[in-house]
Amino acid sequence: MASSAAVPTDVKRPSLLRLIRENKVAQGLTLIGPANVYLVLFMVVPLILVGILSFLSRGEYGQVLFQFNLSNYTRLLDPIYGRILLYSLGVGVATTVLSLLIGYPLAYYIARAPARQRSLLLFLVLVPFWTNFIIRIYAWIMILRAGGFLDTVVQWLHISDQPLHLLYTPTAVMIGMVYEFLPFMILPLFTSLEKIENAVLEAAADLGAPPYRVFLRVTLPLSIPGMIAGTILVFIPAMGMFVIPDLMGGAKTILIGNVIRNQFLTARDWPFGAAASMILMVLTMVFTFYYARRAGLSEELVV
Amino acid sequence: MSEKKPPVWLRIYTFLVYLYIYIPIIILVIFSFNNQKLNITWKGFTTQWYAVLFHDRLVQLATRNTLIIALVSTAIATIIGTLAALAMQRYRFPGYDASEALMYIPIVIPEVVMGISLLVFFVLLNMKLGLVTITLSHIAFNIPFVALVVRARLHGYDNSIDEAAMDLGANEMTTFWRVTLPTIMPGILAGAMLALTLSLDDYVITYFTAGPGSTTLPLRVFSMVRFMVTPEVNALSTIWVLIVFVILLIGQLARNRRA
Amino acid sequence: MKTYRVASLLTVLVLLAAACTPAAAPTEAPPAPAPTEPPQPATTSAGGPAPTSPASAEPTLAKPTSTELNLYGWSDYVPQQLLDDFSAEYGIKVNYDTYSSNEEMLAKLQAGASGYDLVIPSDYTVTAMLNQDLLQPIDLAQIPNFKNLDPRFTNKGYDPGNKYTIPYQWGTTALAYDKTKVPFEPKSWADLWDPKFKGRLVMLDDEREVTGMALQTLGLDKNSTDPAQLDQAKQKMVELKPNIVLFNSDDPETSLITGETWAGLVYNGNAALARQQDPDIEYICPKEGCGLWFDNLAVPKSAPHADAAMAFMNFMLEPKESILITQEFPYSNPNKEALEYLKANDPSTYESYTAFSATNPPDDFLARAVEVKDVGAATTLYDQLWTDFKGQ
Numbered sequence: 001m002a003s004s005a006a007v008p009t010d011v012k013r014p015s016l017l018r019l020i021r022e023n024k025v026a027q028g029l030t031l032i033g034p035a036n037v038y039l040v041l042f043m044v045v046p047l048i049l050v051g052i053l054s055f056l057s058r059g060e061y062g063q064v065l066f067q068f069n070l071s072n073y074t075r076l077l078d079p080i081y082g083r084i085l086l087y088s089l090g091v092g093v094a095t096t097v098l099s100l101l102i103g104y105p106l107a108y109y110i111a112r113a114p115a116r117q118r119s120l121l122l123f124l125v126l127v128p129f130w131t132n133f134i135i136r137i138y139a140w141i142m143i144l145r146a147g148g149f150l151d152t153v154v155q156w157l158h159i160s161d162q163p164l165h166l167l168y169t170p171t172a173v174m175i176g177m178v179y180e181f182l183p184f185m186i187l188p189l190f191t192s193l194e195k196i197e198n199a200v201l202e203a204a205a206d207l208g209a210p211p212y213r214v215f216l217r218v219t220l221p222l223s224i225p226g227m228i229a230g231t232i233l234v235f236i237p238a239m240g241m242f243v244i245p246d247l248m249g250g251a252k253t254i255l256i257g258n259v260i261r262n263q264f265l266t267a268r269d270w271p272f273g274a275a276a277s278m279i280l281m282v283l284t285m286v287f288t289f290y291y292a293r294r295a296g297l298s299e300e301l302v303v
Numbered sequence: 304m305s306e307k308k309p310p311v312w313l314r315i316y317t318f319l320v321y322l323y324i325y326i327p328i329i330i331l332v333i334f335s336f337n338n339q340k341l342n343i344t345w346k347g348f349t350t351q352w353y354a355v356l357f358h359d360r361l362v363q364l365a366t367r368n369t370l371i372i373a374l375v376s377t378a379i380a381t382i383i384g385t386l387a388a389l390a391m392q393r394y395r396f397p398g399y400d401a402s403e404a405l406m407y408i409p410i411v412i413p414e415v416v417m418g419i420s421l422l423v424f425f426v427l428l429n430m431k432l433g434l435v436t437i438t439l440s441h442i443a444f445n446i447p448f449v450a451l452v453v454r455a456r457l458h459g460y461d462n463s464i465d466e467a468a469m470d471l472g473a474n475e476m477t478t479f480w481r482v483t484l485p486t487i488m489p490g491i492l493a494g495a496m497l498a499l500t501l502s503l504d505d506y507v508i509t510y511f512t513a514g515p516g517s518t519t520l521p522l523r524v525f526s527m528v529r530f531m532v533t534p535e536v537n538a539l540s541t542i543w544v545l546i547v548f549v550i551l552l553i554g555q556l557a558r559n560r561r562a
Numbered sequence: 563m564k565t566y567r568v569a570s571l572l573t574v575l576v577l578l579a580a581a582c583t584p585a586a587a588p589t590e591a592p593p594a595p596a597p598t599e600p601p602q603p604a605t606t607s608a609g610g611p612a613p614t615s616p617a618s619a620e621p622t623l624a625k626p627t628s629t630e631l632n633l634y635g636w637s638d639y640v641p642q643q644l645l646d647d648f649s650a651e652y653g654i655k656v657n658y659d660t661y662s663s664n665e666e667m668l669a670k671l672q673a674g675a676s677g678y679d680l681v682i683p684s685d686y687t688v689t690a691m692l693n694q695d696l697l698q699p700i701d702l703a704q705i706p707n708f709k710n711l712d713p714r715f716t717n718k719g720y721d722p723g724n725k726y727t728i729p730y731q732w733g734t735t736a737l738a739y740d741k742t743k744v745p746f747e748p749k750s751w752a753d754l755w756d757p758k759f760k761g762r763l764v765m766l767d768d769e770r771e772v773t774g775m776a777l778q779t780l781g782l783d784k785n786s787t788d789p790a791q792l793d794q795a796k797q798k799m800v801e802l803k804p805n806i807v808l809f810n811s812d813d814p815e816t817s818l819i820t821g822e823t824w825a826g827l828v829y830n831g832n833a834a835l836a837r838q839q840d841p842d843i844e845y846i847c848p849k850e851g852c853g854l855w856f857d858n859l860a861v862p863k864s865a866p867h868a869d870a871a872m873a874f875m876n877f878m879l880e881p882k883e884s885i886l887i888t889q890e891f892p893y894s895n896p897n898k899e900a901l902e903y904l905k906a907n908d909p910s911t912y913e914s915y916t917a918f919s920a921t922n923p924p925d926d927f928l929a930r931a932v933e934v935k936d937v938g939a940a941t942t943l944y945d946q947l948w949t950d951f952k953g954q
Contacts, residue, residue, distance in 0.1 A: 021475060024394055024395075025394070025396045025397070027394060028390045028394025028395065028399075029396050029397075031386045031387065031389050031390035032386070032391070032394075032396070032402050033386075034383045034387070035383050035384065035386065035390075035405075035406065035446055036387075036398075036402055036405060038442065038446065039405045039406065039408065039409070039443065042421065042424070042439060042440070042442075042443040043409055043412070043417075043443055044405070044408075045424055046417065046420030046423070046424045047408065049420050049423055050420050058939075058942065060938045060939045061690055061693035061936075061938065062668075062672075062694070063672070063693075063694050080953050083953060084949070084953055102320060102323075103320075105313060105316050105317070105320075106316070106320045106321075108313070109309055109313055109316075109317045112309065113309075116555075116558050118489075119492070120551060120554075122493065122496070123547075123551050124321065126496050126500055127547050127548065127551070128324055128325060128327070128328045128544070129500045129504070130499075130500060130503055130504075130543060130544070130547060131328065131331060131540035131543065131544060132504065132520060132521065132524050132536060132540055133504045133506070133521065134521075134524050134525060135524065135532070135536055135540050136327050136331070138342075138532060139327035139328070139330040139331045139334070140327050142330055142334070142343075143326065143327065143330060145820060145822060146821075147820060147821070149330060167822070168807050168808050179323070179324070179327070182324065184497065187452060187493045187494075187497050188451065188455045188493070190489075190493060191452055191453075191455050191489060191490040191493050192456070192458070194489055195456060195459070222459070225454070225458035225459070226455045228455070229452060229454065229455040232410065233448065233451060233452075233497075236411055237410070240413050246809075250806075250810070251767045251808065251952075252803075252806070252808065252809060252952070253952060253953075254949055254952035254953050257413065258952075259949060260413045260416065261415050262945055262949070263945070264415045264416075264419060265665035265666060265668075265669055266665050266769060266941075266945060267942055267944075267945035268668070268669075268672075268690070268941060269941070269945065270419075273415070273416070274416070277412070277413050277416040280411075280413065281408075281411045281412055281413075284411040285404065285408075288407050288411065289403070289404065289407070341815075341816070341819075341835065341839060343816050343819055343820060344820070361658060419673050422670065422673045422674065422675060423674060426673065426675065426676075427674075431677070432675055510666065511669075511670055511673070511675075513659070514677050515632035515634070515657050515677045516632070516659065517659075518659050522659075523637065523660060525662050526636065526637035526660035526661055526662040527637045527660075528662060528812045528813070530636065530637055530639070530891075531638070531813065531835070
């Protein structure tokens with residue numbers, strides 16, 4: 001701001017503050033500043049390392065050799081990796097859709113609950129996830145195994161005499177995946193739904209809309225930002241998750257998360273692992289960006 | 304604030320989902336009293352594991368570390384993430400797209416890759432691996448989660464209340480503190496809780512950025528899996544959940560009394 | 563209003579607490595990041611922080627000057643009593659950090675992590691670590707208790723002359739089965755391919771062990787690097803897949819105990835644990851062969867307290883300390899003197915130790931047991947094979 005430069009030097013500091021106060025762009029930059037600095041420092045530098053790594057070679061003993069080549073990327077063209085990627089995508093999509101369907105009504109209930117109960121109900125959703133991850137999965141294994149808790153209950157209720165053999169099946173994997181990712185869907189949905197003011201809903205009702213119509217044409221569209229956020233927070237980690245398919249599915253399948261992990265651990269082929277990661281990251285970034293943008297998360301911007 | 308009660312089916316449904324969420328926890332608690340080290344089948348009631356827990360210094364150290372890391376990283380990530388969300392939802396500035404992409408990186412990057420590359424990064428910087436390096440890593444992956452949740456909250460924020468406040472004479476800072484912030488607080492809290500949850504259970508990234516003596520609970524438990532996970536871990540989880548419940552209950556009673 | 567005031571107060575408090583946590587201070591010079599170093603042959607490897615005592619000059623054991631020992635190993639592998647005894651004897655505080663696989667430990671050290679004094683790598687991991695110059699030599703003159711070890715388990719191929727490692731525990735990987743469930747007595751791995759086992763097998767989730775077993779079933783070398791042979795093995799494994807209900811390296815014994823599976827390829831430790839809960843579990847080495855493993859104590863190059871590490875190695879070889887391991891964990895102890903001591907002082911444990919093939923395999927069992935060896939560049943072949951196999 002040229003006018004402040006003409007002001008005597010003893011107001012040098014206030015003019016910067018004034019700049020931030022009065023200039024919207026400066027404000028935006030200041031707010032995004034800490035995140036950018038932090039992430040550039042801690043994520044971009046490592047990312048560059050990984051990028052470079054993906055073009056190097058594996059030495060005979062699993063060490064990294066500075067020999068540039070594209071073989072890591074061409075190796076990924078093998079159809080087996082395409083299949084694995086597709087399968088992982090399937091797991092991700094299934095988990096996301098199920099979490100959305102199962103989580104939405106609960107998020108709605110909590111969001112419309114009396115104010116004093118809301119944070120309690122929300123905490124109640126999260127508290128179980130402050131126990132240890134492994135223990136929770138083991139508890140599910142105990143529930144689903146042949147002769148386990150579920151079988152006992154089913155037998156007691158005389159629904160069936162035979163063990164259900166649910167464990168080590170895709171069903172068990174889904175039960176576990178949805179379980180673990182439910183909070184990641186519920187929380188963003190809640191923040192979106194909670195924001196909807198009653199006046200709006202009441203107005204719609206007053207105009208003669210039945211409850212389902214109010215939901216479909218008012219509530220649902222207004223909760224879309226929450227759905228987008230939830231989808232991103234569930235789909236991407238779910239696609240890369242392999243611990244639950246391994247523990248509850250019997251490790252009979254191989255997912256993209258397994259492949260990448262194996263490269264850094266058992267195969268000791270870090271360059272190949274880096275290449276696979278880069279491809280995965282590029283794909284998911286593209287998806288996230290366009291999905292979030294198209295679905296309108298950054299739509300209305302005050303300039 | 305709707306005073307209308309939710310339909311019956313919704314109430315039943317909610318109850319069922321909570322049941323789904325809590326059944327493993329109930330099993331977990333019950334089996335913390337199991338008289339079998341392998342903890343596969345129920346073999347009788349015992350409280351010995353709580354005694355073992357009481358004497359297990361390693362687990363206590365791990366718990367302390369986990370809590371410190373979780374609380375610190377959540378606090379810092381929440382602040383940074385909220386500011387970033389405000390920036391992304393209300394402003395346009397040069398580098399907007401790049402900033403947004405930057406925010407998504409910790410979500411899309413595979414954990415092994417993030418862990419190892421952070422480790423190499425810290426080694427190159429000559430940093431001693433320990434609680435600090437773990438916390439720095441946790442903040443990195445927590446920021447985007449907080450930001451995304453707060454952004455969802457900010458979307459469609461009705462600026463007229465802000466404008467009204469300013470018309471009444473409040474300056475920007477005051478408006479922010481006394482009008483904007485409280486309105487988006489549920490979003491911020493939700494984001495913070497998500498970050499806390501992520502941090503408490505993180506294994507892979509923590510594994511690679513931890514140093515001698517800076518073990519955390521997930522590290523301890525994951526490595527126990529290779530031999531056996533004794534009911535001691537169940538006991539720990541039970542106590543933890545119990546403490547949280549007590550705190551929540553107190554909070555709720557206080558709130559009810561005030562209302 | 564009140565909520566956010568409380569929240570901001572909490573934030574300030576937490577930040578204050580954070581300020582009080584000890585800050586990172588680079589106290590030791592970091593090693594050059596290992597990935598950039600060219601491989602050095604194991605035999606000419608030298609350097610790294612030398613032990614604080616000039617070994618050749620001293621006739622008696624040097625007392626370690628360090629006051630801390632950073633032990634990095636598997637969880638539940640070193641008895642707390644042993645650590646406490648060591649601390650009491652030497653006044654050295656032991657920090658026991660844990661990892662859950664050899665590969666994780668290797669990856670971390672390869673990436674340059676330092677600060678650990680003692681690690682517990684398995685045989686093939688020792689080879690990998692030596693090839694990447696991650697370990698420092700140990701001075702056997704400082705470890706007189708070395709003589710307590712059974713000579714069958716020293717001077718092995720992965721560390722001739724025990725220049726870098728001391729065997730810690732050893733064991734096997736073989737066929738465990740529930741004799742009440744299995745319709746016949748299995749004598750060979752090939753029996754498992756029988757359709758009677760459909761959905762009844764558990765396998766270790768380990769590419770080397772499972773592929774090795776398939777290779778052995780075909781009469782081939784468990785550590786083969788021949789792509790044609792590996793392909794054959796893969797075909798064989800694919801044929802077995804319908805019989806396998808789960809892959810699990812952590813607790814395969816659980817499924818045997820609950821009856822979900824009837825037989826499988828497991829570690830001896832798993833078999834011993836299964837046997838404790840179900841006396842019908844048998845553990846045999848089929849005629850085609852089985853697996854053998856050794857876990858060893860080793861000292862990373864970047865160890866800040868190498869003298870404490872050597873002292874620990876010596877201390878842990880003392881019979882009365884070594885038996886603590888055997889009393890608590892179901893593995894085989896390479897310490898001959900310790901087993902004698904166990905016989906005299908804890909006959910019931912000795913009895914159960916020697917009675918079961920999982921802890922005390924008979925000679926013919928051992929004769930057919932083959933270690934997993936590091937296969938260098940062929941490691942990626944095995945990984946590709948495993949990916950293909952699991953992706954079917």
